[in-house]
Each structure stands twice: as structure tokens, then as C-alpha cells.
Amino acid sequence: MHPTATQLTPAPPRAPSAQRAVTVALTALAPVSWGTTYVVTTELLPPGHPLFAGLMRALPAGLLGLAITRALPRGDWWWKTAVLGALNIATLFPLLFLAAERLPGGVAATLGATQPLLVAALAIPVLHDRPTAWRWTWGVLGVAGVGLVVLGPQARLDTVGVLAGLGGTAAMAAGVVLTKRWGRPAGAGPLTIAAWQLTAGGLLLLPLTLAVEGPPPRIDAGAAGGYLWLGSMGGLIAYTLWFRGIGRLPVGASAPLILLSPLVATVIGMARGESLSPLQALGFAVALAALLTAQLDPPKILRKEKLR
Incomplete structure (x- = not known):
């Protein structure tokens, strides 16, 4: 029996550009899910408990991930996991929930x-990666575009909320850069890394939550659903995709994907009856253009200038 043509001709390998597009799309699901945090926090979760919200988002998801992977850190990955868990989880989550409680979702x-x-900025001393004018330009335009969408005369700027939002953002930025620098230990996939960091962050939050906020608040059906969503799609699944993407994409391509979070928050607001003014629509277009353009290589003329 002769082999068929299908057996004789192997499927062509996927082009690098196609592989990168798939990686970008999967990685983008993480900030898309994080864009729902603001509406879930304000509509479903009990107010005044940002530490408990961070704990519920991190520890159950992390323990589930450990049960699935059945792997623990080894060697220096114990302290590296503690550092990354402190930045990406234990610091980010409570500050994110605090900002969401004290600021309009768009401002946060x-x-x-x-x-x-x-x-x-952090990639310069940590990764020895000097950002190009291309990356700086689109980064600034992305922030400006988001600002046009969500800021206005009606925006309430609470000092504590602003400091919390900036602190959480800085912590995650440091976590992204260190994750890129340290990579992953041999045999540990993205799910394993996500489980380690969520568990480490949750364990750091546990005593702090009990000491600062005391007993847990009353959890009704809506709050239970909110914690479940934030811990699953916004926690274990999102961080698995995020760490997978950070490992495969240049830091200049993965970081701008975070712009999807405020854009998704804006779309959710529109679905709930909000409308965009012409200036806001322009800002949305600018932010989306910055996000997409950051995934492309600079034009040849700019690359030549850099070589000079």
C-alpha cells in the first residue's frame, strides 16, 4: 500500500510572524480580563477590603495551580518566587483594588x-535594553490616548487612590522586567510559574489581611461570583498566558498590551450606557494604534539610524 500524498507532504511549519501573532493574541487575553476588574470590584465585591480581595484572588488560584502541576520551586527559585510574588501579586492586587474603590474605573x-x-525605563538598568525612540513615542501616545478616553472635568482624583494606582503599576512593571531577566527554571512551564507566584503572593497577604482588616467580610452570591472570576480568568488563567507571553515576546512588545485593560474598561462602560465624545473616540483610536504599532518592528530607516 502506497502512502498518500498527505503522508508524503508534511504540513508546512508555521511562519515566525504567524507564531508571534498567536502569542500576542493569547497574551492579550490577560490584560483583557484585567480590564473587568474595575466593574467587578465596584459592582460585586464588598467595599473597604482591598487586602481580602487580593487574598481571595491569589491564594485559592495559586493552590489550585500547585495541585495541578505538583511542582515546587528549587534552589534560588524560592527567593525569586517570593520577590516576584510580592511584586506581581501581594503588592499589585491590594493597591489595584484600593485604586478601583477610590477612583473612577477610567482614572484607575x-x-x-x-x-x-x-x-x-526599568529595562535600561536591569536588562541593559535601551528603548528606542520608536518605543518611547508609542508608549507616550498610548498613555495620552487612554487619558483622552477616560479623563475629563468630571474625573475625581483622590490622592490615596492615585498613589495606590501608581504604586501597583510600578510594582507590576518591576515584576515584568525581573520575570524577563530571570526567565523560567528548566521544566517549569507558565502554569507552574503562575501557581508559584499566586501562592507566594497569597501567603504574604494572609497575615497582613488578618492584621489590618480583621475577620473576612460577609460574602453573598454576587461577591462569590466576583472572586471566582477574578481568581480564575483574572488570576490563574490570565497569569499563565501573561508569563507565557513575557517569555516569548520582546519586552517592548508585551508591555504595551497592558493598554488593553483600560480600553476594555471603557468598552464595558459603553455597554452599560456610557457614550464617547469625539475627543474620547480620538483617544481610543490613538491608544489602539499605539498598542498595535508597538507589536511591529520600527521602519528600516529608524533601524539604520540606531545602528549609526
Whole structure:
């Protein structure tokens, strides 16, 4: 029996550009899910408990991930996991929920949109990666675009909320850069890394939550659903995709994807009856253009200038 033509001709390998597009699309699902944090926090979760919200988002998801992977850190990955868990989880989550409680969702999201610029700045001393004018330009335009969408005369700027938003953004930016620098230990996939960091962050939050906020608040059906969503899609699944993308994409391509978070928050607001003014529509277009253009290589003329 002769082999068929299908057996004789192997499927052509996927082009690098197609592989990168798939990686970008999967990685983008993480900030898309994070864009729902603001509406879930304000509509479903009990107010005044940002530490408990961070704990519920992190620890159950992390323990589930450990049960699935059945792997623990080894060697220096114990302290690296503790550092990354402190930055990406234990610091980010409570500050994010605090900002969401004290600021309009759009304002809080705009503060998060500054992350690509912070990542670019931190990449200079940590990764020895000097950002190009191309990356700086689109990073600034992305923040400006998001600002046009969500900021206006009606925006309430609470000092504590602003500091919380900027602090959480800075912590995650540092976590992104260190994750890129340290990579992953052999045999540990993105799900394993996500489980380690969520568990580490949750364990750091546990005693702090009990000491500061006391007993847990009353959890009704809506709050339970909110915690479940934030811990699953916004936690274990999102961070698995995010760490996978950070490992495969240049830091200059992965960081701007965080712009999707405020844009998704804006779309949710529109679905709930809000409308965009012409200036806001322009800002949305600018932010989206910055996000998409950051995934492309600079024009040849700019690359030549850099070589000179």
C-alpha cells in the first residue's frame, strides 16, 4: 500500500510572524480580563477590603495551580518566587483594588496605562535594553490616548487612590522586567510559574489581611461570583498566558498590551450606557494604534539610524 500524498507532504511549519501573532493574541487575553476588574470590584465585591480581595484572588488560584502541576520551586527559585510574588501579586492586587474603590474605573485604568513607560525605563538598568525612540513615542501616545478616553472635568482624583494606582503599576512593571531577566527554571512551564507566584503572593497577604482588616467580610452570591472570576480568568488563567507571553515576546512588545485593560474598561462602560465624545473616540483610536504599532518592528530607516 502506497502512502498518500498527505503522508508524503508534511504540513508546512508555521511562519515566525504567524507564531508571534498567536502569542500576542493569547497574551492579550490577560490584560483583557484585567480590564473587568474595575466593574467587578465596584459592582460585586464588598467595599473597604482591598487586602481580602487580593487574598481571595491569589491564594485559592495559586493552590489550585500547585495541585495541578505538583511542582515546587528549587534552589534560588524560592527567593525569586517570593520577590516576584510580592511584586506581581501581594503588592499589585491590594493597591489595584484600593485604586478601583477610590477612583473612577477610567482614572484607575489610566494610571495602569503608564506601565509600558515604566517597563521601558526599568529595562535600561536591569536588562541593559535601551528603548528606542520608536518605543518611547508609542508608549507616550498610548498613555495620552487612554487619558483622552477616560479623563475629563468630571474625573475625581483622590490622592490615596492615585498613589495606590501608581504604586501597583510600578510594582507590576518591576515584576515584568525581573520575570524577563530571570526567565523560567528548566521544566517549569507558565502554569507552574503562575501557581508559584499566586501562592507566594497569597501567603504574604494572609497575615497582613488578618492584621489590618480583621475577620473576612460577609460574602453573598454576587461577591462569590466576583472572586471566582477574578481568581480564575483574572488570576490563574490570565497569569499563565501573561508569563507565557513575557517569555516569548520582546519586552517592548508585551508591555504595551497592558493598554488593553483600560480600553476594555471603557468598552464595558459603553455597554452599560456610557457614550464617547469625539475627543474620547480620538483617544481610543490613538491608544489602539499605539498598542498595535508597538507589536511591529520600527521602519528600516529608524533601524539604520540606531545602528549609526
